[in-house]
Amino acid sequence: MKCNIVKDLLPLYCDKLTSEDSNEEIEKHLSECADCKTVYESMNKKEDVIKVPDKDVKPLKKVKKRTKLKVIAAILGTAAVLFGVFMFVFWGVIPISSYKLNYSVDAYEVKSYTVKSDVPDENGEYGYVYRTEFNDDFYPIPDGVKVKTERRLTFEFYGDCSCTNERFDTKYDYYVNDEGINDMKIHDHLWIYPVVKLPFDDRGKYPNQYSKGCIANEGNTLTIHYRDRTETIDLYQLYDKIKNQK
8 A cells, every 4th residue: 555545544544434454454554664654653642742942932921911011001091081081071171161151140238147156066165157148047136146238249150052060169368357357358269161961960951050159248259260261350349330230
């Protein structure tokens, strides 16, 4: 039997699919042909063990580590982008432009007083309670308490957008007034952002409107931070201007 024929039959022989007559001829040939016997022994091995030198494994480990770091960086980068998009669209990052925000102002007076509390705080001390006409416990006014009349302004903002979000901050300048009493000047800061309305937003029919009340004492200010500029309003002067127009 020729070598080419034997080599063609060897896969069937290894799987025990050849006939007895063929087996005899193949085995006879293998006993006489060293080349075909080597091929048979190689095909008949149940497991081939491939050894990779350490010098080849180390670069593969470095490649695997770099790939893992790239995947982690991609995940973190995607999360950061999605968070940024959410903040920009639904929360607000850039304030509204001045030409897209209008407001109206109403001036009025409110009575107020400060009285010592009947309930001690966590340190056992009795502090002072500030009350206005908006408080349910304003009346009856305690005896001997000095009632003040406060100047108030209410701003109604209207954004040229479907929905707005607001950020508010207040800074205080403390000083001693002419009566020798500790007092303060209030400096309010306001940012209004055009955003997309969230599904659970319950601000009603006009989510692009925002109301802000301010005390219009002398020295108090309101600074509105627009995208293109800032506007600082002297609340004391604005109150007088509105009252004189009425």
